[in-house]
Amino acid sequence: MQHNQLLKIAKDFGSPIYIYDSEVISGQYKRLMSAFSNVKQVKINYAVKALSNISILKLMRTLGAGLDTVSIQEVKLGLTAGFPAEKIIFTPNGVSLEEIETVAKLGCQINIDNLSILEQFGTKHPEIPVCIRINPHVMAGGNTNISVGHIDSKFGISIHQIPHILRIVENTRMHINGIHMHTGSDILDIDVFLYASEILFETAKNFKTLDFIDFGSGFKVPYKAGDIETNIEEFGEKLTKRFNEFCEEYGKDLTIAFEPGKFLVSAAGQFLAKVNVVKQTTSTVFAQVDSGFNHFIRPMLYGSQHEIENLSNPSGRERFYSVVGYICETDTFANNRRIAEINEGDILAFKNAGAYSFTMASNYNSRYRPAEVLWHNGEAHLIRKRETFDDILRNQIEIDLKPKKKSVKA
Ligand SMILES: *Cc1c(COP(=O)(O)O)cnc(C)c1O
Numbered sequence: 001m002q003h004n005q006l007l008k009i010a011k012d013f014g015s016p017i018y019i020y021d022s023e024v025i026s027g028q029y030k031r032l033m034s035a036f037s038n039v040k041q042v043k044i045n046y047a048v049k050a051l052s053n054i055s056i057l058k059l060m061r062t063l064g065a066g067l068d069t070v071s072i073q074e075v076k077l078g079l080t081a082g083f084p085a086e087k088i089i090f091t092p093n094g095v096s097l098e099e100i101e102t103v104a105k106l107g108c109q110i111n112i113d114n115l116s117i118l119e120q121f122g123t124k125h126p127e128i129p130v131c132i133r134i135n136p137h138v139m140a141g142g143n144t145n146i147s148v149g150h151i152d153s154k155f156g157i158s159i160h161q162i163p164h165i166l167r168i169v170e171n172t173r174m175h176i177n178g179i180h181m182h183t184g185s186d187i188l189d190i191d192v193f194l195y196a197s198e199i200l201f202e203t204a205k206n207f208k209t210l211d212f213i214d215f216g217s218g219f220k221v222p223y224k225a226g227d228i229e230t231n232i233e234e235f236g237e238k239l240t241k242r243f244n245e246f247c248e249e250y251g252k253d254l255t256i257a258f259e260p261g262k263f264l265v266s267a268a269g270q271f272l273a274k275v276n277v278v279k280q281t282t283s284t285v286f287a288q289v290d291s292g293f294n295h296f297i298r299p300m301l302y303g304s305q306h307e308i309e310n311l312s313n314p315s316g317r318e319r320f321y322s323v324v325g326y327i328c329e330t331d332t333f334a335n336n337r338r339i340a341e342i343n344e345g346d347i348l349a350f351k352n353a354g355a356y357s358f359t360m361a362s363n364y365n366s367r368y369r370p371a372e373v374l375w376h377n378g379e380a381h382l383i384r385k386r387e388t389f390d391d392i393l394r395n396q397i398e399i400d401l402k403p404k405k406k407s408v409k410a
Contacts, residue, residue: 001375003311006272009380010311010347013371016273016291017386018358020051022059022376024268025354029063032219032260035236039243041255045089047217048074050261050355051269055374055383057081060264068259072099075108089214089259091133091180093155097121104128111180111214113156115164122172131178131214134159134203138183138196156181159199166206176207182216182259190235193218197239201246212255213246215239219263223352224305230263262355269354271296271370272311275346276326284322287342289333292325294364296350296357299333307351308339316341323348327365358384366392 001021009019029044036042045068046060052074057067058081066087067078072095078088085107092100093113097120104110104125112118113133121130135156157165169176183196197215204213220230239256247254273289273296280286298304308323310316318338325331333350342348361369368387373380 001270003314005375005380006270006349007311007347009373009375010272010274012380013373013382014386015347016271016289016295016370018269018271018353018370018372019380020056020265020269020354020372020374022268022374025056025059025264026063028264028267029060029065031232032236032258032263035232036240036256038240039256040253041212043212043255043257045087045214045257045259046264047259047261048078049359051265051357052077052359053372053374053383054081055381056265057083059374059376065264068261069108071095072103075103075106079106089131089257091182091259101125109178111178115157115161115168118157118165118174119168119172122168122174126172126174129175129177129211131180131212132157132165132176133180133182134200136181136183136196136199136203138192138199159203162203162206169207175209177210178212178214178257179204179207179210180214180216180257183218190231190238193235194238194242197242201242204246204250210250210252210254212257213243214257214259217258217260217263219260221262221266221352221355224307232263265354266352267354269352269357271306271350271353271357272347273350275342275344275348278342278344284336285319287321287323287339287348288326289323289348290326291370292327292331292365292367293329294325294327294367295361295370296333296353297360298353298356300331301360305334306353308334308337309349309351310340310342310346311349312346313340313343327367329364363387363392368392 010017032044043066045066047068049070061082067083069075069088069090070092075088089109089111090103091111097117100110111131111133133156135153135158179200181200204210220228222229243256273291275287276290277288293300299306319341320336321339321342322335323333358372371386372384374383
């Protein structure tokens with residue numbers, strides 16, 4: 001998108017605001033599909049938690065994607081967006097048996113990630129097909145915040161517990177139709193991922209009734225210049241070869257499934273905020289925007305270095321800035337960042353703000369959550385209104401705090 005288009009959206013709909021470009025999303029979807037074009041059946045289930053706006057879900061539906069969900073509310077959003085239940089996979093962690101049963105009754109694919117629920121669900125509903133989430137104990141990436149397959153992770157059933165899984169399946173006669181892993185948020189090294197895939201293939205051999213193998217996600221997207229990006233084409237080529245070999249060995253054409261969030265929506269999104277104050281101190285120049293971690297928490301929560309562009313003065317002389325928010329907490333978006341000269345009133349764009357950005361927004365400091373706009377076919381469509389004061393008060397109950405009545409003694 002061009003600067004003037006972005007600035008016009010900020011002018012028309014106000015700031016701060018999230019803007020998503022539908023063309024980038026569909027481009028990423030097609031890229032992933034074509035990387036696996038040599039597998040007979042490919043399923044891409046978009047991870048709703050990355051960006052759950054109903055218009056984004058509808059866009060995913062028109063592209064042909066399914067959904068990966070982690071709560072019954074995400075399931076309901078998917079159904080509301082028009083997805084048939086069978087295109088929704090439910091991959092929760094630590095939710096109640098009741099919630100899983102409710103989602104199963106709606107007709108979604110269930111993915112179970114612990115032995116206790118597996119045994120209870122299999123005992124009560126042996127006829128409902130279930131996918132099993134395996135923890136292959138492979139570290140993908142070096143940051144323990146985002147590596148979910150290693151030994152201390154709370155996610156998945158350990159590969160060392162396969163004998164116990166098999167005992168449950170045999171005793172309950174439940175139907176296992178899929179095997180799943182999601183090793184973490186970053187596939188830094190394709191060989192590490194392929195190594196984990198081999199473990200999944202070994203595991204899959206234990207189950208004779210599979211329809212699919214789900215490799216989760218972890219496709220890395222670059223946040224700043226020089227960041228590593230997963231080479232999808234190379235990854236597709238290597239995994240396709242192994243997957244097709246495995247299907248031959250297994251004796252059936254299985255479906256290969258993925259559930260990317262970030263890969264599909266991260267680069268499509270930008271977060272725009274307005275500079276309220278430029279503050280010179282003895283040590284730096286602060287640019288303070290009309291936002292904070294209440295709207296965009298990734299830089300503070302994960303240390304993500306999102307590129308920042310001054311849309312109002314793109315060719316200005318570059319200076320070093322500390323970009324911070326207006327929340328009464330430390331809310332640093334960037335330190336010592338070279339940005340074209342910033343004046344009060346300028347609009348800054350934070351890049352790569354499509355995934356885990358709006359969905360993690362809150363009302364901290366009683367601020368409104370931002371509006372969202374989808375740029376589609378050359379037009380800006382408001383897909384979420386900015387909140388108002390009514391939203392802040394909604395569900396709050398103001399009670400009558402009369403002084404306590406004195407009890408009357410007999
Ligand atoms: C969050 C999540 C994803 C998506 O991960 P990305 O890094 O955004 O691609 C996929 N599968 C499961 C089970 C998840 O919890």
